[in-house]
Amino acid sequence: MNVFNRLSRTWLSVPPSGSSWHEVMRPATRQMIRVLISVAAAWLVGMALHLQETIWALVTALIVTQSSIVQTISTARDQISGTVIGGIAGTLALLIQLWTHTVWMPFWIMLTPLVFLSAIQPRLRFACITLVIVFLFPSNGSPFLPLLTRLTAITIGVLVSMGVSFLVLHTSARRQAFHTSARLLRRLDAMVEAALDSSSSWSQIEKRNQDCVALLLDLEGAVEEARRERLQDLKKRDPVLAALPQLMRRLLNDTMLVARAIATGRDAGNTGLRSLHHDLSHMLRTLAYSCEQQILRPQKRHPHQPDGQDILDLLPRFEEQSRPEMRFVMSLYREDIERAVGVIISGDATAIQGL
Numbered sequence: 336m337n338v339f340n341r342l343s344r345t346w347l348s349v350p351p352s353g354s355s356w357h358e359v360m361r362p363a364t365r366q367m368i369r370v371l372i373s374v375a376a377a378w379l380v381g382m383a384l385h386l387q388e389t390i391w392a393l394v395t396a397l398i399v400t401q402s403s404i405v406q407t408i409s410t411a412r413d414q415i416s417g418t419v420i421g422g423i424a425g426t427l428a429l430l431i432q433l434w435t436h437t438v439w440m441p442f443w444i445m446l447t448p449l450v451f452l453s454a455i456q457p458r459l460r461f462a463c464i465t466l467v468i469v470f471l472f473p474s475n476g477s478p479f480l481p482l483l484t485r486l487t488a489i490t491i492g493v494l495v496s497m498g499v500s501f502l503v504l505h506t507s508a509r510r511q512a513f514h515t516s517a518r519l520l521r522r523l524d525a526m527v528e529a530a531l532d533s534s535s536s537w538s539q540i541e542k543r544n545q546d547c548v549a550l551l552l553d554l555e556g557a558v559e560e561a562r563r564e565r566l567q568d569l570k571k572r573d574p575v576l577a578a579l580p581q582l583m584r585r586l587l588n589d590t591m592l593v594a595r596a597i598a599t600g601r602d603a604g605n606t607g608l609r610s611l612h613h614d615l616s617h618m619l620r621t622l623a624y625s626c627e628q629q630i631l632r633p634q635k636r637h638p639h640q641p642d643g644q645d646i647l648d649l650l651p652r653f654e655e656q657s658r659p660e661m662r663f664v665m666s667l668y669r670e671d672i673e674r675a676v677g678v679i680i681s682g683d684a685t686a687i688q689g690l
Contacts, residue, residue, distance in 0.1 A: 365504045366402045373400040373499040377492050384491070391468060391485050395492025400499060404563045405556065407500040411493050417461025418493075422486050424449055424462065425469035429478045442470055465489070508561035509576055512554055513629040516579055516679075519550040520623035523590040524616050530594035531612050540594055547587050555580045574684030575629075582678055585671050592664040600661065618672060625679045647676060 377396040381389030399414055401407040424445040431441035445466060453460045468489075474481035526543040529535040558580050562569045569577045593615070677683045 362402060369402075369499055369503050370397065370400050372503050373397075373496050376499060377495045380491050380495060381488060384487075386488055386491075387484050388481065388488055391488035392492040392495070395489045396496050396499075399493055399496035403556065403560050404500050405560050407496060408563065411497055413458040414461050414489070414493050417459055417463075418465050418486060418489050420452075420459060421449070421462040421465025422469060422482065424466045425482055426479075428466065428470045429482065432478070442466075445470075508557050508564055509573065510630050512557035512561065512576055512579055513626045515550055515554045515557060516583055517623040517626035519547055519554065519583055519587070520619050520626065522547045522550060523586065524619040524623075526590060526594050527597065527612055527615050527619075530597040537598060540598065544587075544591055544594075547590075551580070551583055551587060554583055570684075575678055575682055578678050578684045582671075582675055586675060589664070589668045589671050593668055596661050596664045622675055622679055629679075647673065 373396040374393050377392040378389060381392045386392070395414060399407060399410045401410055428441040428445045431444065432438060435441065446463060449459070449463045449466060453463055465486075469482045469485050472481075472485075522543065526540060526547065529540050529543055558569070558576060561573070561576055565572065677685075
């Protein structure tokens with residue numbers, strides 16, 4: 336099993352560092368089902384409309400159906416813009432073909448500017464693919480009829496993929512955001528503990544910081560996904576969720592400063608920092624627990640929820656540090672911990688004002 340994990344991390348980059356196969360397999364299985372449903376639905380729609388070349392709807396569904404609504408919308412936008420531009424280029428290529436009675440010259444004439452445009456704007460790469468589909472693949476009868484049929488099939492594939500992304504096994508963006516926030520807070524706790532460990536080098540602490548940055552990016556993606564789920568503004572619909580990325584980014588920056596100050600004091604022989612970790616760890620783990628409770632339905636939450644005042648009572652101890660740099664970073668940490676308690680535990684999104 337260890338050999339399998341080592342090979343998978345080397346060649347497939349899965350599971351990511353700090354993650355388990357369980358965290359990889361669930362979303363992968365969900366996405367597999369969504370893609371299969373998208374392809375099957377595109378095929379059924381194509382058959383119902385009696386399209387002669389339904390295969391292009393299937394190919395488009397495979398390309399456009401992504402693991403999130405944001406990614407699907409982005410890919411669909413690229414596909415549609417590429418289809419329109421590629422369709423225009425294909426029409427011009429057919430007109431040149433009728434005039435010159437050649438095949439390859441019109442193709443290269445139209446492909447060259449499309450390749451240049453896609454080099455400037457990579458999202459236009461689908462225009463080149465569309466040109467190949469509508470012009471080079473063999474057809475019988477009028478040369479313009481297959482062009483319309485293929486463009487229609489591509490459009491059907493895009494629309495079906497959009498519908499599947501919104502309706503089939505869609506992961507709750509809110510649940511994913513709070514789950515990611517909880518993981519990030521626990522990683523911050525581990526980073527502070529590593530800073531206190533004399534056997535941990537600064538490069539190892541920076542590696543932990545990079546893992547936290549990756550989680551922060553996942554959090555931002557989940558919140559952006561939540562923005563696309565409904566038309567109502569997320570700040571009005573769920574202000575706490577909207578405030579999470581900015582809050583977690585600030586806590587990550589603060590924790591990195593704290594870790595740096597602790598590592599510096601550790602190297603200078605300051606042994607009085609170990610007791611500091613108990614308060615820091617308690618706060619971060621309590622905030623992580625509160626995020627995990629946000630995922631649950633109200634009737635399933637633990638009856639005894641964390642009290643924000645219990646965390647705030649620990650804060651004055653942070654400024655009882657003899658080293659100036661430690662007092663400085665702890666004063667910053669105090670302000671942002673107060674904001675985090677207000678947002679996550681008290682549900683007051685206005686606490687983030689001033690960041």
